[in-house]
Every structure is written in C-alpha cells, then in structure tokens.
Amino acid sequence: MPDDVTSMPDDVTFRLARRDDVPAIVEMLADDPLGARREGDPGDPRYLAAFERIDADPYDELIVAERGGKVVGTMQLTYLAGLSRLGAERCQIEAVRVHASTRGQGIGRRMITWAVDRARERGCAMVQLTSDKSRTDAHRFYGSLGFAGSHEGFKLTLS
C-alpha cells in the first residue's frame, strides 16, 4: 500500500463497497505478506456476513477506490464514539490495501488523504490506525502524511 510517490493521481474516485465487490476486496487483503497467511476462499460466506454488518452500520464504511472503472484499493473507516476528549468522535482506518497492479503510483496517498478529509468534514477530532511493526515503509508513509507514531499497538489473538 505505501509508496514514496508524493504526487497523487487525480483520476481516482471513491465509493462505498457493494456486496459484489467483496471477492475483489478479499483478494487484495490476501495479496500481502501478512494477509496471505490469514485469509481464505473469497467466496466464504463469513466474508459476506461481515460485509452485511458493516453495510448496515451507520458508523462503519467499507470503501473502494476506483480508477478507469477498476477497483484499485480498499480501506475501512469506522467512526468511534467515546467519552474522552469531550465526547469526541474518532475515525479509525483499518484494512488498507492498494491492488498489486497499481502500487507505487500514489494511490495509497490519495486514499488516506481522502479519508482524513472525510473525517474532518464529519467533525472527527482524530484519525487513528495501527500498522504492523514489520511494515516500516508504511510507517514512513503515515509520518509523511502528518500522523504521529505516538502509541504502542497491542494485540491478543484469541483464535
């Protein structure tokens, strides 16, 4: 996903994912050094069930980026409620991927910039995400977009 291109393509458009985008999204999630180990058949009904839950939730958005009529990227935006910071809403970004055929063209930068603008328009006080410590190029990428690597991210796998 990350790239060192600082210019951004102006022909990328964004929309909510539809049910029939799910297989293409799963393929992008799996086409990754970390993701390859944990994904399954894109037709697995558990993927569709997760899509339906996100699609029905007004605080959750599964996004696809398109270019020339083709899906070239995906990310999930979740708008989290919380009491902290005077009850501020936060935007959490998860599952960011750019299609392998279009990496290195600034599409990831365009995606995150779009997500930050969307969060700002909603009035979110913060955008947050975590990135595996092995993805050092991603860390440089997020730093270049103004994100501060201020936190340790802890995970406990249950299954």
Added chain:
Amino acid sequence: MPDDVTSMPDDVTFRLARRDDVPAIVEMLADDPLGARREGDPGDPRYLAAFERIDADPYDELIVAERGGKVVGTMQLTYLAGLSRLGAERCQIEAVRVHASTRGQGIGRRMITWAVDRARERGCAMVQLTSDKSRTDAHRFYGSLGFAGSHEGFKLTLS
C-alpha cells in the same frame, strides 16, 4: 491503571455504565497525566451525548468496575466488524482507568482479564488496544497479560 500486582481482587464486579455514572467516568478520564489536558466539565452535555450513542449501539459497551458499591474503574469495549481474517470480529479496548484511590491493588488486571474473557465468549478473534508510548508501565502490564506489542499506533489530531 496498570500495576505490578499479579494477584487479583475477587470482589470486583462489572456492569454497563448508566447515564448517572458519566460524571464519575469523566473524572477518572481526567485524573491522569495525559487525560488532564484534554477533558472538561464532567457535566458538559457532550459527554452525555457520547454516552447515549454508546448505550444505543449493540457493538459498543461502556463498562464500570465496582467494589463495595463504589465505581473503581472504567473501560470501553467496542466490537469491530471487518472482512480481514475470514470476517472476524475484534474487541477493541479504549479509555481504561482505575480510580486513583484504588490503584496498585490488581483492579486493572482484573478488568482486562474480564474484558478478554468477555471477548472470547462472544467469539472475537482478537483483542486490541493502543497505549501512549510514554506509558511504559502499562506496556509491561499488557505484556504480562499475553498481549503482543506488535504494532505502531498512529494518530492524526484534527481538532
């Protein structure tokens, strides 16, 4: 919140927060080296609005820990949907605080253990949280509970 006590009190109970717990929760959020800078009047209506949203969301739980009829801790559990890992649900823990008067007694350990058990019972594949890099005692605490500090946590403040 964190402590180096490895035993846990057995007289702590947990329940969903009620509207009238909000001021006590806000006071705990503010009674912290980082939180003090970002909270306001516990009676601010924005806190109640955030509470109402969490309370109405089936995937969001604001929890209080009680001991002897007194609120001694708080945390928020959010059950996140996602396509990753075969559409697995994750439990995200935010805004963990133990009341200043009862720190160092294993209450934080009891709280996180309870949250992990609750996530496991729901069938969550993972529990995740982030912790400010300055909270090194908290990092040791989460490590002792089996969490892996595998990720960098990035934040971009918008307001």
